[in-house]
Amino acid sequence: MRNTAKAATLESKFPLLTVEHDCILSKDADLSVAYRVDLPELFTVTSGEYEAMHASWLKAIKVLPNYSIVHRQDWFIEENYKPELDKEDMSFLSRSFERHFNERPFLNHTSYLFITKTTKDRARQQSNFNALTRGFMVPKEMQDKEAALKFLESADQFERIINDSGFIKLTRITTDEIVGTEKEAGIVEKYFSLSQQDTTCLQDITLGAGEMKIGDKYLCLHTLSDTEDLPGKVATDTRYERLSTDRSDCRLSFAAPIGVLLSCNHMVNQYLFIDDHSENLKKFEKQARNMHSLSRYSRSNQINKAWIEEYLNEAHSFGLTSIRSHCNVMAWAEDKEELKRIKNDVGSQLALMECKPRHNTVDTPTLFWAGIPGNAGDFPSEESYYTFIEQALCFFIGETNYKSSPSPFGIKMVDRVTGKPLHVDISDLPMKKGIITNRNKFVLGPSGSGKSFFMNHLVRQYWEQxxxxxxxxxxxxYQGLCEMIHNKTKGLDGIYFTYTEEKPISFNPFYTDDNQFDVEKKDSLKTLLLTLWKSDDDKITKTESGELGSAVNEYIQRLKADNTIRPCFNTFYEFMRDDYKDELENRKIRVEKNDFNIDNFLTTLKQYYQGGRYDFLLNSDQNIDLLSKRFIVFEIDQIKENKELFPVVTIIIMEAFINKLRRLKGIRKQLIVEEAWKALSSPNMAEYLQYMYKTVRKYFGEAIVVTQEVDDIISSSIVKEAIINNSDCKILLDQRKYMNKFDSIQALLGLTDKEKAQILSINMSNNPSRLYKEVWIGLGGMQSAVYATEVSMEEYLCYTTEETEKLEVMQLAKKLDGNIEMAIKQLAEKKRKPS
Structure with a gap:
C-alpha cells in the first residue's frame, strides 16, 4: 500500500550509509573525504597572492579522476561575543574591556571542502530522482576497490598541493568529527541544525510550497545555475574601493561580497563536477552541428552555434578542461520580515559581483539535500552549467575573518570589520615560528593618531602579564596608568619620576634592596660618575676609569662593613674627599694629577653634593630599588634641554634597565622610549639604544621607540640603522597626513606594496557607531594586518591624554583619598548614562 502520510522520518530519507576510516560512504556508493579549510585573513592578501591561490586550486583539481565532485561549503554564522570574566586574577581594566564587548555580534566563518567520487550515471542524475524524492533506496553495484584506492590517493595529492601553496591549509576531518561524539556534534548534525556549535539539537524540517523551514528558521536560496546569470567577466580578485586610495590598492577575492562582506546567517555552496572532458567536447561538437543545421529557422540557433564554437576553440587552443559548476547562497532568518531584508541583501551582494540575482523557491529542498556533507552525488545535473575550471574557481571565497592567536601571551585588539575582540601575540609566537628574530618594536604615528593611547593599551597588558x-x-x-598601578599596588609599584620646581626629580643609584652589588651594578655606577665628571668631548683615560672603579669598590666594601652609613651620593662624595684622596696621596706608587685629578673630580661633582645646585638629584631619601619595580616612568619633558641634568637622568635610565636585563632571568623586560628624538639628543643615549636594540633579545627583552616623525629617527646617524634594522615588529598609525611623502617612509622602513596598501587604508572606513582608531602591525615583512584599538570607557579615562579629561579624573580621585580606580569607575558610569 502506498504511504500517503505527509511526514517522513529523516532516517528513511538519509542518504549516507556509513563513515569509516575518515571517509563518508553514501547509500549510492559515493565515496567522500572531508577537509576543514583555513584561509588567509581579510585585507592581508595581494592580487598576486590571490592568483597563486587560484593556481594551487587549479593544479589540485587536475589530479582528481573523472566523475569527481569538489564541493566547497562556507558557513557564516552570526554569533555574540562571550566575555572571559571567570579568570581569578583579572584586573579592573581587563574586566571592563570584556564587559564592554559583552554580546557584541560578529560573523563567524567556517569553511569545509568535500571531495566525492561518483559514477557516470550518478553525474547525470536530475532532481526528479534525488534521494529526497525516492520512496526507497535501490542498492547498486559498489565501485571496485582499485578505483576507490586511486581516488583516495588523488585526494591525498590534492591535499598536499593545497598545503604546499603556503596560503591555504587543508585539515582532514576525522570520523568522530563527521558523525560526532557523546559530547560534541559532528559536521552532519551541525548541517541539519544550521549551526556550527558543538552542542546542537536536531529540529523538524518543513518542506512547503515555495517555503522551507528547519526548526524556526526560514530558508531563502539564490542560485547561480545558468550562464545567463553569470557576469561577463570573472577574476581571481577585485579592488575594494572603500579601503583603496589613488596611491594604494586593497584587494578582496571575487566572491568576497557573498562571503565575509555579507552580514547575515548564510552558507555558500559551490560545486565543481569533473566529468569526462573529451566526452563533453564531443557532445558540444554534435550540438554545434545541430545548431548549424537549424540556423536557417532561428537567429538564436545561429548565436548559440557561435557561442558553442567559441567555447570549443578556447578548450582546444588553451588546453582548458570542460567541467560543470554551480554556486548557491543559502541564507536564513527566524522572522519573515527579516528574511525579506536578508533576501534583498543577498541579491544586492550578488549584483555587486555583476551576477543576476535569481531567487530560487522551487529547488531549495533538493539543493539543501545535495549540500549534506558527502552527498554531492545527489546534486541535480540540470542545476549546473558548463564552464572551465579556471573560471569556476573564481567563485571560491579566498579569505576569512580575523583569527585570534593560540599563544597564551599577547594583547587584546579588535577586528576592524566586525568589532570582535581578538587575542594577538606580536612577541612570542612570531619568534617561535621564525617570522621575527627579535621582539623590538618601532612605532610611528603623527600627533592625534592615537599613538600614546595604543601604547598605554599595550604596556598595561604587558605589565599585567x-x-x-x-x-x-x-x-x-602614562601618568594616569602609572598612578593607577601605584594606587593598586599600595605604592609598591608604578614609580613616576618627573621634574617640578616644588618636587624636583630625585634618584638614589647607590641603594639596593638586598645590599648586593654585582659587576654590572658597579660598572654602571662608575659610568655614572664618569658622565658627571667628563664632558662629551673629553677623553677618558684607563687610569681614570680604573681609579673610579676602585673607589666604587672600596665604598661598597665600607657600606657592607658599616650599617650606619647611608648609601647615597653624599656619603660617596665624603668618602672620596676624606678617605680616598688621602689614600691616593700616601701610595708608594704615586698617581700623577694628569693621570687622575681627584681635586678636579671633587670640584666638578660638588654641585651634586649636599648644598650644591643639584644636591637633590642623586640623594633621594625614598630608598627605591628600581630592580624590583615592574612599572617605572621617567618623564623628561622638563629637563630635556638641561645640559647638566639630562645626561645624568639618561645614565640612570640606562643603569636601571641594564640592571633588570642582566639580573632578572626568565622575566620579560620592556624599554619604551616615547618621542625618541628628544632622548636621542644625548650621544650617550643614542649609543645606549643602539647597543640595546642589538642585544636585548638575548635577555628576554624588547626595546620600543615611539615617534611622530621618521625624520626624528634618521637625523641620528647612530640610531637610524640600529633601530629600524633591528625592529622586526613595526607599528604604524594613521599616515594620511603623510600621503604625499609616504613613498620615502616606505623606502626607509622597507615596506612592501601590500603593507603600504594596508597602512593607507587605516581609518578609511570606520564604523560610525563604534569609537576606535586603527593601527597597522607588521611582523618581519611576512605577516601584517590592521586592527582596531577599541576600549571600554574605564580604559579610555585611564589612557586619555586630553588635559581636561585627565584633570577631571585626578580631581575626583583626590576627593576619594587618591583612589583613582574608584574615580574612573564613577566617571565611566556617569558618561555612559544618556544625557
Missing amino acids: GTHVVLVDTGNS
Missing part, C-alpha cells in the same frame, strides 16, 4: 616596563616619556602620556 608579568613584564618589567621602563618608560621614557615626554608629555605625561
Whole structure:
C-alpha cells in the first residue's frame, strides 16, 4: 500500500550509509573525504597572492579522476561575543574591556571542502530522482576497490598541493568529527541544525510550497545555475574601493561580497563536477552541428552555434578542461520580515559581483539535500552549467575573518570589520615560528593618531602579564596608568619620576634592596660618575676609569662593613674627599694629577653634593630599588634641554634597565622610549639604544621607540640603522597626513606594496557607531594586518591624554583619598548614562 502520510522520518530519507576510516560512504556508493579549510585573513592578501591561490586550486583539481565532485561549503554564522570574566586574577581594566564587548555580534566563518567520487550515471542524475524524492533506496553495484584506492590517493595529492601553496591549509576531518561524539556534534548534525556549535539539537524540517523551514528558521536560496546569470567577466580578485586610495590598492577575492562582506546567517555552496572532458567536447561538437543545421529557422540557433564554437576553440587552443559548476547562497532568518531584508541583501551582494540575482523557491529542498556533507552525488545535473575550471574557481571565497592567536601571551585588539575582540601575540609566537628574530618594536604615528593611547593599551597588558616596563616619556602620556598601578599596588609599584620646581626629580643609584652589588651594578655606577665628571668631548683615560672603579669598590666594601652609613651620593662624595684622596696621596706608587685629578673630580661633582645646585638629584631619601619595580616612568619633558641634568637622568635610565636585563632571568623586560628624538639628543643615549636594540633579545627583552616623525629617527646617524634594522615588529598609525611623502617612509622602513596598501587604508572606513582608531602591525615583512584599538570607557579615562579629561579624573580621585580606580569607575558610569 502506498504511504500517503505527509511526514517522513529523516532516517528513511538519509542518504549516507556509513563513515569509516575518515571517509563518508553514501547509500549510492559515493565515496567522500572531508577537509576543514583555513584561509588567509581579510585585507592581508595581494592580487598576486590571490592568483597563486587560484593556481594551487587549479593544479589540485587536475589530479582528481573523472566523475569527481569538489564541493566547497562556507558557513557564516552570526554569533555574540562571550566575555572571559571567570579568570581569578583579572584586573579592573581587563574586566571592563570584556564587559564592554559583552554580546557584541560578529560573523563567524567556517569553511569545509568535500571531495566525492561518483559514477557516470550518478553525474547525470536530475532532481526528479534525488534521494529526497525516492520512496526507497535501490542498492547498486559498489565501485571496485582499485578505483576507490586511486581516488583516495588523488585526494591525498590534492591535499598536499593545497598545503604546499603556503596560503591555504587543508585539515582532514576525522570520523568522530563527521558523525560526532557523546559530547560534541559532528559536521552532519551541525548541517541539519544550521549551526556550527558543538552542542546542537536536531529540529523538524518543513518542506512547503515555495517555503522551507528547519526548526524556526526560514530558508531563502539564490542560485547561480545558468550562464545567463553569470557576469561577463570573472577574476581571481577585485579592488575594494572603500579601503583603496589613488596611491594604494586593497584587494578582496571575487566572491568576497557573498562571503565575509555579507552580514547575515548564510552558507555558500559551490560545486565543481569533473566529468569526462573529451566526452563533453564531443557532445558540444554534435550540438554545434545541430545548431548549424537549424540556423536557417532561428537567429538564436545561429548565436548559440557561435557561442558553442567559441567555447570549443578556447578548450582546444588553451588546453582548458570542460567541467560543470554551480554556486548557491543559502541564507536564513527566524522572522519573515527579516528574511525579506536578508533576501534583498543577498541579491544586492550578488549584483555587486555583476551576477543576476535569481531567487530560487522551487529547488531549495533538493539543493539543501545535495549540500549534506558527502552527498554531492545527489546534486541535480540540470542545476549546473558548463564552464572551465579556471573560471569556476573564481567563485571560491579566498579569505576569512580575523583569527585570534593560540599563544597564551599577547594583547587584546579588535577586528576592524566586525568589532570582535581578538587575542594577538606580536612577541612570542612570531619568534617561535621564525617570522621575527627579535621582539623590538618601532612605532610611528603623527600627533592625534592615537599613538600614546595604543601604547598605554599595550604596556598595561604587558605589565599585567608579568613584564618589567621602563618608560621614557615626554608629555605625561602614562601618568594616569602609572598612578593607577601605584594606587593598586599600595605604592609598591608604578614609580613616576618627573621634574617640578616644588618636587624636583630625585634618584638614589647607590641603594639596593638586598645590599648586593654585582659587576654590572658597579660598572654602571662608575659610568655614572664618569658622565658627571667628563664632558662629551673629553677623553677618558684607563687610569681614570680604573681609579673610579676602585673607589666604587672600596665604598661598597665600607657600606657592607658599616650599617650606619647611608648609601647615597653624599656619603660617596665624603668618602672620596676624606678617605680616598688621602689614600691616593700616601701610595708608594704615586698617581700623577694628569693621570687622575681627584681635586678636579671633587670640584666638578660638588654641585651634586649636599648644598650644591643639584644636591637633590642623586640623594633621594625614598630608598627605591628600581630592580624590583615592574612599572617605572621617567618623564623628561622638563629637563630635556638641561645640559647638566639630562645626561645624568639618561645614565640612570640606562643603569636601571641594564640592571633588570642582566639580573632578572626568565622575566620579560620592556624599554619604551616615547618621542625618541628628544632622548636621542644625548650621544650617550643614542649609543645606549643602539647597543640595546642589538642585544636585548638575548635577555628576554624588547626595546620600543615611539615617534611622530621618521625624520626624528634618521637625523641620528647612530640610531637610524640600529633601530629600524633591528625592529622586526613595526607599528604604524594613521599616515594620511603623510600621503604625499609616504613613498620615502616606505623606502626607509622597507615596506612592501601590500603593507603600504594596508597602512593607507587605516581609518578609511570606520564604523560610525563604534569609537576606535586603527593601527597597522607588521611582523618581519611576512605577516601584517590592521586592527582596531577599541576600549571600554574605564580604559579610555585611564589612557586619555586630553588635559581636561585627565584633570577631571585626578580631581575626583583626590576627593576619594587618591583612589583613582574608584574615580574612573564613577566617571565611566556617569558618561555612559544618556544625557
